[in-house]
Amino acid sequence: MKFQNKEVLTGxxxxxxxxxxxxxxxxxxxxxxxxxxxALGLQAPSSGQRLIRKGxxxxxxxxxxxxxxxxxxxxxxxxxxTGCRLTAVPDALGRxxxxxxxxxxxxxxxxxxxxxVLLARALLHKPHxxxxxxxxxxxxxxxxxxxxxxxxxIRNASRNREHCAVLMVSHDLHLVMASTDKVICIxxxxxxxxxxxxxxxxxxxxxxxxGESDELAVYTHHHDHHGVDGHILKPQGPVSEGK
Amino acid sequence: xxxxxxxxxxxxxxxxxLLAAPLGCFVVWRRxxxxxxxLSHSALLGVSLGLILDININLAVIACSLMVAAILxxxxxxxxxxxDTLLGILAHSSLSIGLVAVxxxxxxxxxxxSYLFGDLLATGLSDLYWIYAGGAxxxxxxxxxxxxxxxxxxxxxxxxxxxxPVRKLRLTLTLLMALVIAVAMKIVGVLLITxxxxxPAATAQRLSRTPEQMVVVSALLGILxxxxxxxxxWYLDTPAAPSVVVASFLLFIITRLIKRT
Numbered sequence: 094m095k096f097q098n099k100e101v102l103t104g105x106x107x108x109x110x111x112x113x114x115x116x117x118x119x120x121x122x123x124x125x126x127x128x129x130x131x132a133l134g135l136q137a138p139s140s141g142q143r144l145i146r147k148g149x150x151x152x153x154x155x156x157x158x159x160x161x162x163x164x165x166x167x168x169x170x171x172x173x174x175t176g177c178r179l180t181a182v183p184d185a186l187g188r189x190x191x192x193x194x195x196x197x198x199x200x201x202x203x204x205x206x207x208x209x210v211l212l213a214r215a216l217l218h219k220p221h222x223x224x225x226x227x228x229x230x231x232x233x234x235x236x237x238x239x240x241x242x243x244x245x246x247i248r249n250a251s252r253n254r255e256h257c258a259v260l261m262v263s264h265d266l267h268l269v270m271a272s273t274d275k276v277i278c279i280x281x282x283x284x285x286x287x288x289x290x291x292x293x294x295x296x297x298x299x300x301x302x303x304g305e306s307d308e309l310a311v312y313t314h315h316h317d318h319h320g321v322d323g324h325i326l327k328p329q330g331p332v333s334e335g336k
Numbered sequence: 337x338x339x340x341x342x343x344x345x346x347x348x349x350x351x352x353x354l355l356a357a358p359l360g361c362f363v364v365w366r367r368x369x370x371x372x373x374x375l376s377h378s379a380l381l382g383v384s385l386g387l388i389l390d391i392n393i394n395l396a397v398i399a400c401s402l403m404v405a406a407i408l409x410x411x412x413x414x415x416x417x418x419x420d421t422l423l424g425i426l427a428h429s430s431l432s433i434g435l436v437a438v439x440x441x442x443x444x445x446x447x448x449x450s451y452l453f454g455d456l457l458a459t460g461l462s463d464l465y466w467i468y469a470g471g472a473x474x475x476x477x478x479x480x481x482x483x484x485x486x487x488x489x490x491x492x493x494x495x496x497x498x499x500x501p502v503r504k505l506r507l508t509l510t511l512l513m514a515l516v517i518a519v520a521m522k523i524v525g526v527l528l529i530t531x532x533x534x535x536p537a538a539t540a541q542r543l544s545r546t547p548e549q550m551v552v553v554s555a556l557l558g559i560l561x562x563x564x565x566x567x568x569x570w571y572l573d574t575p576a577a578p579s580v581v582v583a584s585f586l587l588f589i590i591t592r593l594i595k596r597t
Binding site: 133135161165166175214 | 364365367483486487489490491493494496497498538541544545546547549550
């Protein structure tokens with residue numbers, strides 16, 4: 094992926110299998126959001142391709158929803174815009190635990206409530222793949238735990254023997270750990286990936302996230318080290334996205 | 337009995353107010369005020385091209401607006417310049433090119449002032465046909481695409497991921513704006529069209545709880561503004577289009593003051 098001839102992301106291979114929770118982590122400017130945008134089809138990659146299963150429904154929860162207060166809109170109306178059945182709205186709000194705000198103006202919600210409403214909206218599409226860009230931003234610690242639990246529950250709730258996959262961006266590895274299946278640490282390329290515990294011990298991860306004092310150490314960064322991708326990405330599921 | 341000239345003016349003004357209302361709401365929701373300004377300024381270029389090439393002026397204006405919109409989009413995608421800078425350049429350049437072009441065509445005598453500021457009291461029957469036929473087209477299209485358009489206005493990327501054809505909708509909205517500008521131009525003039533769209537919508541914003549309510553309220557406010565402005569023009573001999581804008585502005589101020597107390 095290039096922006097004005099500056100390489101932002103290179104050599105990325107991202108695959109999300111059905112029922113899998115994949116978390117993207119990486120420092121600011123690592124290209125997490127760009128990668129998500131490519132996966133969503135909002136941005137065309139400058140090279141590489143995006144493969145998705147035919148008829149794949151994606152539920153997307155953007156990083157921040159800037160709701161302009163120029164449009165008077167209640168939460169209920171906002172969710173109805175998805176074109177879902179009318180009875181589905183209270184259900185979705187109930188699932189994300191914000192039934193009480195259904196008739197409030199969208200602009201009056203707190204950060205945490207808004208995140209839950211956005212998640213409810215993403216759910217209304219009955220997605221096969223849920224894409225969440227920093228879903229717990231602006232949510233307090235208890236709320237974060239609840240939201241992660243909720244996301245895990247959503248994945249676990251099978252529908253037609255098919256589990257919903259989750260692709261999530263996070264800046265905080267520690268809270269994500271419990272429920273995620275695969276963590277991919279990126280910094281313009283894939284630094285390391287694998288099960289959370291593997292990633293946590295990976296030198297690249299430690300360099301990026303751990304030990305501030307190490308920052309002064311000699312920079313030993315190899316650009317072609319994709320061999321370290323601990324997990325081999327087997328093309329097993331039909332839900333796949335690659336670049 | 338009301339004289340024909342006033343009746344025509346009122347009907348034309350009401351028609352323009354009615355179709356400016358829903359589009360005005362989109363302009364406010366999508367922060368397109370500068371875009372609207374640019375389109376309407378470039379309408380004058382359309383007028384001169386229409387006169388020089390001897391084609392229907394309304395069609396020339398629509399074609400010209402679309403061309404300017406296309407230029408804008410192509411520049412925007414290169415992302416070399418802030419959008420408002422770009423809009424400012426396009427708005428005033430196209431207006432000036434239009435003025436210069438008309439001066440070359442010396443066989444043609446046009447009253448430029450009537451295109452810049454409109455001439456509400458010179459509205460003829462053919463203008464009324466254009467307004468109401470164009471208006472019907474605009475209203476039907478908007479009603480048909482209402483939900484996806486709202487979705488896109490709330491959050492374009494969310495809408496795109498959900499499978500809404502955002503690019504096509506944006507183009508449709510631009511086309512409708514061009515149409516409104518073409519039919520409203522003779523009535524309120526290229527310099528004042530945007531105000532007729534955004535002032536009633538901005539006034540309605542605080543008075544409504546749903547997007548639909550906002551459209552209806554802004555239509556009513558638009559009609560009220562046209563009535564008051566025309567009355568002032570008729571009895572006090574003030575210029576018609578600016579009087580309508582002043583009347584709308586006064587309504588805006590009054591609702592603000594009432595809401596505050």
